[in-house]
Amino acid sequence: MIDTHIHLLKPDKFNYAWTAGFPSLAGRFDLSDYQKITQGLGIEAGVFMEVDCEESASEARHFCTLAEQPGSLTQVVVAAARPESPDFEQSLEVIAHPRLTGIRRVLHTQPDELSQTSRFRENVNRLGRHGLTFDVCVLQRQLPLVLELVRACPDTNFILDHCGVPDISENKAPAGEGFLSWQQSLRALASEANVNAKISGITAYAQPELRHAQALRPYTDTMIDLFGPDRLVWGGDWPVVNLGNGLPAWIGITQELLADLADSERKKILTSTARRLYRIP
Numbered sequence: 191m192i193d194t195h196i197h198l199l200k201p202d203k204f205n206y207a208w209t210a211g212f213p214s215l216a217g218r219f220d221l222s223d224y225q226k227i228t229q230g231l232g233i234e235a236g237v238f239m240e241v242d243c244e245e246s247a248s249e250a251r252h253f254c255t256l257a258e259q260p261g262s263l264t265q266v267v268v269a270a271a272r273p274e275s276p277d278f279e280q281s282l283e284v285i286a287h288p289r290l291t292g293i294r295r296v297l298h299t300q301p302d303e304l305s306q307t308s309r310f311r312e313n314v315n316r317l318g319r320h321g322l323t324f325d326v327c328v329l330q331r332q333l334p335l336v337l338e339l340v341r342a343c344p345d346t347n348f349i350l351d352h353c354g355v356p357d358i359s360e361n362k363a364p365a366g367e368g369f370l371s372w373q374q375s376l377r378a379l380a381s382e383a384n385v386n387a388k389i390s391g392i393t394a395y396a397q398p399e400l401r402h403a404q405a406l407r408p409y410t411d412t413m414i415d416l417f418g419p420d421r422l423v424w425g426g427d428w429p430v431v432n433l434g435n436g437l438p439a440w441i442g443i444t445q446e447l448l449a450d451l452a453d454s455e456r457k458k459i460l461t462s463t464a465r466r467l468y469r470i471p
Contacts, residue, residue: 191231191232191233191234191424191441191460191461192233192234192235192236192237192423192424192460192461192464192465192470193228193233193235193236193237193424193425193426193428194236194237194239194349194388194390194423194424194425194464194468195237195239195351195388195390195391195425195426195427195428196221196224196236196237196238196239196263196264196425196426196428197219197238197239197241197427197428197429197430198219198220198221198224198238198241198253198264199215199217199218199219199241199429200218200220200252201217201218202218203245203248203252204241204243204244204245204248204249205243205244205245206241206242206243207244208242208299212433214429214432214433215429215430215432215433219428219429221256221262221263221264224236224263224428224437225263227428227436227437227438228426228437228438228441231438231441232441233263233426234461235263235264235265235470236263236264236265237264237265237266237267237268237291237425237464237468237470238253238256238257238264238266238267238268239268239294239325239425240267240268240269240270240294242270242296243270246269246270246271247281247284247285249269249270250267250269250270250285250287250290251285251287253267253269254267254269254285254287254288254289254290257289258288258289265289265470265471266289266290266291266468266469266470266471267287267289267290267291268291268292268293268294268323268325268468269285269290269292269293269294270293270294270295270296271285271293271295272295273293273295273309273310273311273313273314274295274304274307274309274310274313275313276309278309278313278316279313279316282320282322290322291322291323291468291469291470292317292322292323292324292325292349292468293317293322293323293324293325294324294325294326294327294351295324296327297326297327297328297332297335298327298328298329298332298355302332302335305335305336305338305339306335306338306339310339311339311342311343314339314342314343314346315342315343315344315345315346316345316346317343317345317346318343318345318346318347319345321469322346323346323347323348323349323467323468324343324346324347324348324349325348325349325351325388326339326348326349326350326351327351327352327355328354328355329355329357330354330355330356330357330361330368330371330372330375333354333372333375333376333379334375334378336348336350336354336379337375337378337379337382340379340382340384340385341382343384344384346384347384347386347467348384348385348386349386349387349388349423349467350379350385350386350387350388351388351390351391351425352388352390352391352392352395352425352427353376353387353388353389353390353391353392353409353410353413354372354375354376354379354387355391355395356368356369356372356392356395356409357372357395358392358395358396358397358400358405358406358409359395359396359397359400363405363408363409364408369408372409373412376412376413376416377416380416380417380421385417385421386417386421386422386423386463386467387413387417387421387422387423388422388423388424388425389410389413389422389423389424389425389444389447389459390424390425390426390427391425391427391430391431392406392409392434393406393431393434393435393439393440393443394427394430394431394433394434395434396434398435401434401435401439401443402443403443403446403447406443406447407447410447410448414451414459419451419454419455419456419458419459419463420458420463421463422458422459422463423459423463423464423467423468424444424459424460424464426440426441427440448460
């Protein structure tokens with residue numbers, strides 16, 4: 191398996207103001223910690239995913255250097271950047287690196303208007319010309335805004351994080367109005383050729399009694415039906431996954447959810463599509 195969503199937190203080096211409200215995310219989360227809890231679970235490579243720290247350029251350089259070290263599990267980096275900034279192009283030059291594969295701007299904590307400005311859209315569209323992807327992290331209600339952004343940026347490949355952050359606890363899948371609304375939004379996004387998606391993060395958005403394969407299957411089946419294995423990747427979202435029932439449990443649920451697929455389809459979702467989209471060596 192390739193984990194396309196590994197957060198590593200080093201509070202002695204970087205400031206993560208957003209973690210203040212999450213006691214379980216306090217402290218240091220190193221690659222050695224990740225490897226310890228996933229030992230024997232089949233993780234062969236990973237993508238470092240930016241952690242929305244205040245020193246984003248330093249974070250990018252630090253983890254790109256780590257990624258190029260022989261034997262490093264995290265082999266490429268998705269860094270933070272601010273497409274709304276007039277200095278966006280210069281910021282990309284500062285963090286340019288052979289192991290930099292994509293950019294993410296967390297949007298679910300920002301005003302909806304942020305992604306609607308012409309500067310934001312023009313800068314995101316430039317990413318494709320740099321050979322960089324754009325990871326999108328939004329709430330379910332913001333998915334129509336993602337569709338507008340995607341259509342305004344045809345030169346860039348998008349990767350929708352966490353199944354579009356469905357409101358699992360309220361959606362009442364598979365027949366509830368909330369679930370059907372999420373499904374409709376995903377169908378529209380999947381019709382755009384430059385949109386890919388990530389099966390990740392969903393246990394953190396579910397009540398404890400819904401953190402199992404049977405309850406989550408309507409979401410992953412929808413993702414597979416709409417995007418297909420050639421446009422789907424998998425992510426662990428460690429250590430944020432600890433807000434659910436942890437990474438080993440999520441890996442086990444994933445294996446259940448994908449068990450009925452052909453071996454070739456399962457391999458694409460768990461390894462080969464990730465290698466292609468994120469340009470993993």
